[in-house]
Amino acid sequence: MYRRIADLLKNASPGDAAEIRGWVRTRRDSKGGFSFVEVNDGSCFASLQAVVPADVPGYEQSIKDVTTGSSVAISGKLVDSPGKGQRLELQADALRLLGTADADAYPLQKKRHSFEFLREIAHLRTRTNTFGAVFRVRNRVSYAIHEFFQQRGFLYVHSPIITTSDCEGAGAMFRVTASRESRDESREQDSPSMTSLNLLPSTLDPAEFFGRPAYLTVSGQLEGEIFACSLGPCYTFGPTFRAENSNTTRHLAEFWMIEPEMPFFELIDNMALAEEFIRHLCRTVLEDCQEDLAFFADRIDKEAITTLRMIAENDFLRVTYTEAVEVLTQSGMTFDYQVEWGRDLQSEHERYLTEQHFQRPVILYDYPRTIKPFYMRVNDDGKTVRAMDVLVPRVGEIIGGSQREERLDVLESRMREQDLDPAHYWWYCELRKYGTVPHSGFGLGLERLMLLITGMQNIRDVIPFPRTPKSAEF
RNA sequence: UCCCCGAUAGCUCAAUCGGUAGAGCGGCGGACUGUUAAUCCGUAGGUUGUAGGUUCGAGCCCUACUCGGGGAGCCA
Numbered sequence: 001m002y003r004r005i006a007d008l009l010k011n012a013s014p015g016d017a018a019e020i021r022g023w024v025r026t027r028r029d030s031k032g033g034f035s036f037v038e039v040n041d042g043s044c045f046a047s048l049q050a051v052v053p054a055d056v057p058g059y060e061q062s063i064k065d066v067t068t069g070s071s072v073a074i075s076g077k078l079v080d081s082p083g084k085g086q087r088l089e090l091q092a093d094a095l096r097l098l099g100t101a102d103a104d105a106y107p108l109q110k111k112r113h114s115f116e117f118l119r120e121i122a123h124l125r126t127r128t129n130t131f132g133a134v135f136r137v138r139n140r141v142s143y144a145i146h147e148f149f150q151q152r153g154f155l156y157v158h159s160p161i162i163t164t165s166d167c168e169g170a171g172a173m174f175r176v177t178a179s180r181e182s183r184d185e186s187r188e189q190d191s192p193s194m195t196s197l198n199l200l201p202s203t204l205d206p207a208e209f210f211g212r213p214a215y216l217t218v219s220g221q222l223e224g225e226i227f228a229c230s231l232g233p234c235y236t237f238g239p240t241f242r243a244e245n246s247n248t249t250r251h252l253a254e255f256w257m258i259e260p261e262m263p264f265f266e267l268i269d270n271m272a273l274a275e276e277f278i279r280h281l282c283r284t285v286l287e288d289c290q291e292d293l294a295f296f297a298d299r300i301d302k303e304a305i306t307t308l309r310m311i312a313e314n315d316f317l318r319v320t321y322t323e324a325v326e327v328l329t330q331s332g333m334t335f336d337y338q339v340e341w342g343r344d345l346q347s348e349h350e351r352y353l354t355e356q357h358f359q360r361p362v363i364l365y366d367y368p369r370t371i372k373p374f375y376m377r378v379n380d381d382g383k384t385v386r387a388m389d390v391l392v393p394r395v396g397e398i399i400g401g402s403q404r405e406e407r408l409d410v411l412e413s414r415m416r417e418q419d420l421d422p423a424h425y426w427w428y429c430e431l432r433k434y435g436t437v438p439h440s441g442f443g444l445g446l447e448r449l450m451l452l453i454t455g456m457q458n459i460r461d462v463i464p465f466p467r468t469p470k471s472a473e474f
Numbered sequence: 475u476c477c478c479c480g481a482u483a484g485c486u487c488a489a490u491c492g493g494u495a496g497a498g499c500g501g502c503g504g505a506c507u508g509u510u511a512a513u514c515c516g517u518a519g520g521u522u523g524u525a526g527g528u529u530c531g532a533g534c535c536c537u538a539c540u541c542g543g544g545g546a547g548c549c550a
Contacts, residue, residue: 248544257550
């Protein structure tokens with residue numbers, strides 16, 4: 001009976017018959033008349049060693065082609081392993097070679113490869129220890145995200161991927177158009193500039209598929225607010241796009257974001273949820289991904305497990321922007337960028353706070369209104385808004401959120417303050433016009449969370465097929 | 475987009491002052507072995523990222539471009 005290796009290692013006993021199917025990691029021949037074939041099927045970190053005697057059906061005609069990367073089905077009986085390195089092994093009674101992998105040409109060798117090289121063979125890198133572990137953890141984290149919100153009665157909202165609104169001006173957007181062939185060629189025209197977003201219905205353009213310029217979403221927040229202000233606490237979890245020409249280890253053109261939005265939540269509740277959320281995810285991974293985590297701690301980042309425990313076990317600090325500025329100016333540190341109230345904090349400042357000064361996750365809140373978007377609620381002091389950023393060691397900003405401005409007059413004046421026309425956001429404003437309520441939300445970048453959890457250095461290595469400037473091969 | 479660094483065998487890298495290309499790993503052949511990053515012996519493998527320039531001669535110096543890496547900005 002075909003069973004996956006994770007199942008066998010967890011549930012099977014010596015004496016059980018089983019067939020395994022997977023990809024060969026290594027083969028070692030013994031002159032004793034048998035071969036060791038190490039098979040990995042991706043179900044768990046561990047491979048299973050099959051001992052294949054030379055007189056077994058299939059051995060003679062195919063053993064030479066059982067090379068690293070080839071695919072096999074091996075059936076036999078599980079036995080206690082006399083060798084070191086594994087508890088159980090499969091004593092084979094039949095070997096089937098499913099697909100060969102020319103050893104001379106197969107790019108993955110039984111040696112360490114650089115992540116840069118593996119990125120060039122993204123169709124094969126999932127067969128390595130590192131990427132197997134990364135994507136099993138990513139899967140568990142994704143599931144835990146749904147668990148966390150579903151257990152709390154949050155509604156999962158599928159916010160649109162194609163949008164005609166420019167939320168918060170969160171950065172350059174990708175244009176969405178019908179392909180040239182399917183467009184009415186009589187209406188060729190230049191692309192509208194970025195400033196002509198959010199055209200009113202009266203300016204419908206028949207040459208545009210949607211009647212107006214359309215883009216890939218940069219955030220599901222505005223749509224999330226609609227659902228929060230009707231169906232209650234909700235969250236989105238889907239792909240998000242930024243056309244920024246960012247070339248860093250922390251940015252992608254396509255990434256996955258989780259954006260919860262809660263009615264009747266003030267900033268303090270928002271911060272509490274964000275903290276509970278992150279810590280829940282860390283605890284889940286510590287509990288359920290021990291084998292993969294052990295690998296990260298061994299080969300990727302010595303502190304991988306320590307970091308997760310530190311986050312799971314310690315309260316996040318809450319520090320106002322103003323207090324943070326004081327800490328930084330009194331730190332005696334020399335920064336490349338000067339710290340001054342009213343200016344945004346730079347990466348170096350955030351990292352100093354979370355890595356050196358506080359040495360744990362920190363939630364900064366109450367930022368100057370001038371450096372934050374229009375939808376954040378203005379505090380009574382008139383100078384700050386109810387924004388929060390969650391900063392964690394090594395990664396920096398992992399969550400950005402706020403209490404939303406629920407007062408229509410204040411919202412509209414904030415829009416004008418930032419040269420936005422309230423008419424373009426008419427439906428967003430109507431949420432305040434009809435039955436407005438205090439509400440809050442935040443955004444978490446899944447890949448940044450993955451960096452934190454795995455200890456991986458480059459965000460391109462924690463998403464299956466990274467999209468970055470000049471790169472979208474797979 | 476800006477700053478810095480890099481591109482040489484399948485992979486990771488070396489090559490002195492500008493003087494005719496090397497190693498380890500991997501592959502292949504063999505030896506040995508309840509092996510497991512196996513070990514030992516042998517062997518093949520190169521338009522030095524692309525285009526131009528300087529020079530008697532360029533992997534090495536110069537220019538441009540392409541791609542990759544690190545940092546910054548933008549942000550999640």
